Amino acid sequence: MSADEADALEAFERLGLTSYEAKVFIGLHRIGSGTARDVARVVDVPRSQVYGVAESLGERGLLEVQQSNPIRYRPVSVDEAREILRDRFEAEQERAFEYVEDVVEEPTVEEELEDIWTVRGSGRVEDRIVDLVANAEDRVVFVVRLPELLTEEIGAALEERAASGVDAFAVSSTVPVRDRLEQLADVAVFSPPTHRRDDERSGRIVIADDDAILLSVVDDDGSETAIWSAGSLFASVLIQLIEAGEETPFGSA
Template identity: 40%
Template sequence: MPARPNLQTVVLSMSAQDAIAALERLGLSNYGARVFVALQQLGTGTAETISDVSEVPRSQVYGAADDLVERGLVEVTETTPKEYRPVSLGAAREQLTAELERERDRAFENLDAIRDEAANQQGSQGVSTLRGRQPIDERIADLLASATEVAVFVAPEADSLSTEIVDALRARASAGVAVTLVTATAALQDRFAADPLEVIVMGEDNPADFAGRALMVDEATILLAVATGGDSVTEEALWTAESSIGRILAAFMQSGMASGRERNSDGESA
């Protein structure tokens, strides 16, 4: 009868494979991960013993182990032959976590730089489109934050205002930007009563039937958003900044606001 496999050995082998795969995802090379796992089993090992356990060619163990030493994950004893010993798992965890955080920060710093470059070139990019309520809310808040002189936001209902949009409206108004909120919801006047921004409540006879949300920033940036399905998740938007079409749309938007103000004024005087 053939010998039954040692269940403990099988489990340890599977754990080692999982650990190697996880360490690779954390940034170690395959050989580096294999050497580090082998050292957890050995405690201390030479290139030869590490090679036997890790199945890494002995000639490659030296480079992989030296890389682990440089990363603060392994200690080396200058004996003949050299012996390698892993740092504690707690120290290794902190070291790898710190490396991941540095790489994360570096990645997003570069992404920020890329987006800034793209924003500077926006005038030549024409019209951009967005889909989904959350991305559109974020874009509206970002565009509001860029306002230096004028910002007009058309919000048919209270639900049209996310927390980040409200914060952006208040922040720009407090910074001295001429902020106007156009709505069909009279209750929003009370909500912003203590804020230095103008709230215009359009009457029911206003010809602009509030097809959706709209934003104008500094008379050159425009965002238009409409619901394309039965819920806000399917909201779609287009926006353009510092472009000819943006200035044209801004002119139409200003004309509509002037008309709305006039109609409201006539209604109040009547």
């Protein structure tokens, strides 16, 4: 068996045919038409199995049966077979995703109770931060240490919230970062408490209102991982723990 034929067989299997069905279908196209004996001579399928496989292919509409003695088989054209398999694939795809859509529209109790989410990769963490900032209604606090983690998108989101009347605060222990933060319109900028300035692992922190929070850490290889929660008891309690004992002008009332 050539590499091309092996690839074709695997492709047919991914389209829903069994290995024997794919072999018989290809074999029939090779000889044009024939009996079970003829097919067994050109493909690696036992003659006794050809009958059942041919019947299955017939039910799929991929071959025609001549009621002679012995029975002869003829495959449909390549274009017709392609159309049949395409329609079948699309129908199965539609059936599968209709079910997924139903699941999304009717979440289970376990999904509704999920409080804490994990996000990996700086790009995805940034997307979540922008989303949390954009949805803040009363106040938003953004804490960042590394210059590369203060992006234009986050800065724009902070400015937009500040312009809409939300109390926007930014905190950094790094002077260049504070300088950039101070360029954001209507965003109040602060240094962290002294005992927090030696931190070398934190990435970004976001507190939105009193019930949404994101915390990220940066690994030695520069990768960023965050946990976040919104509208949950976990988020509210964690915010209170972070702000407890801190004399910050942006603490919750």
